Every structure is written in C-alpha cells, then in structure tokens.
Amino acid sequence: MTVSEICEKCGFEPVVLPEAEREVNGGYIGDLLSWVMGRAKADSAWITIMSNINIVAVASLTDVACIILAEGVTVDENIKNTAEAKGVNILSSSLPAYETAVAISGL
C-alpha cells in the first residue's frame, strides 16, 4: 500500500507528500526520537504527536515511508518546506495514535 492510498482511504490530511507513491510496510508509534531511531524499521509509517523540526531529520535518516501526526497535530510552514525539500511525507490524522494505527491496519 502506498502513502497516498493510506492518506485517502483513512481520511487523513495530506500535509506534504513529496514521495506520495512510496510503499508502506508496518508502523511504529513513538515520540521519543532515539526510540524511533532505534526501533522503527525502514519503510514504516511513523505515528507521533511530536511536531518540531527534528522529526523531519529523524524520518529522513530512519528512512520511514511517512510521518503521521496523530491527534490533529499541525506543523508550521518551515517544517513543511524542509520536509518537501528532503522528500519526507507528512500526513495528519485527527485520531489518537492508537486509533490511527488501527485505521491503517484495517485497510
């Protein structure tokens, strides 16, 4: 399943999708960045409520397929621009992290 399919089918908001057709395999939920870097696998969907600029670098280096901001969390323009430039997909879900993961797994 691709990032854009997940976005559409789960009703998430596309924040920036520079690599919309990227395949997603599995997921990881977490807000502590070193845990994410230690545990999240490449190509997974990373669900978080963290919204500062460092999430873009972490997503890029960890090589996750996308960041999904849970709880309707938003990011500022600067983060959107950086994510676009680095090819990092960001979606936003109005649901809490657990329900966000459940929605994806139900696809």
Add this chain to the structure above:
Amino acid sequence: MSESLIFHFDVDGEDFTSAGQASVQVKKNLRRLGISPEIIRQVSIAMYEGEINMVIHAHGGSADVVVNEDKIEIILADKGPGIADIELAMQEGYSTAPDSVRSLGFGAGMGLPNMKRYTDEMTIESKVGEGTTIKMVVKL
C-alpha cells in the same frame, strides 16, 4: 574506490533546529557513492545521534566521515564537559538532558546505545573538562 574519501563537518553548538544537517548531507553523499540503503541508514542514524549529543551536551564539535573500500569510519570530536562515567552513559535510559530538549523528544537516554547498535565498532575516549571523541566503524 582505491583511495578513501573524507567528509568533514563543523557542528554548531548553538543552532539546535538545524542540528542533523551533517548527517543528512552524509546520507546524500553515501547515496551518490552507491552505498546500500541499509548501510546508509546505520551510518546516518549513528552519526545523527552523535551530532545531536554534541549539540545538546557539548556545545558543538566536529564530525568526520571516512569512506574506505571495506568500511566507513565516523569520528565525532568535541571540547565539551566530557563524560565522567562512560559505562553509565552507555546504559539505555541514562540521560542528563535538560527539560528544554526533552520537550523536543530528546533525552530518552537511547542515543549512545543506538550508536553501538548500528555500528560494528565503537570507542569512546573522554576526559572530564576536556572533551569527548567517539569513533565508530561500519563495515561494508
């Protein structure tokens, strides 16, 4: 590649939001060299953790990445406060990070353990009051 390639970076200790730039640049450079995605991921996560540590704990420093035929070396050097008890610092969950960076998602005490996990060799030399040098090797 018969000769080794060296990438050098100065890591700014003030600018917290741009921390990680060296690691992101290294990722790009390695990709251009045709290094495998899994190796790139290991090197860039290990380097990012070290880079962030220099910003948070040591007022910045320098990072060198040396690409050889059979291995990639990462050398991070700072003139920060040093690490008094390296064994303790290496434990998962140990952190002296201030609240200001914890609110950004750092301070889980998982950075040094991640650096060890993602590299084949890691050595820490540190002297309190003088600084810290961390060398890591990822075999190709």
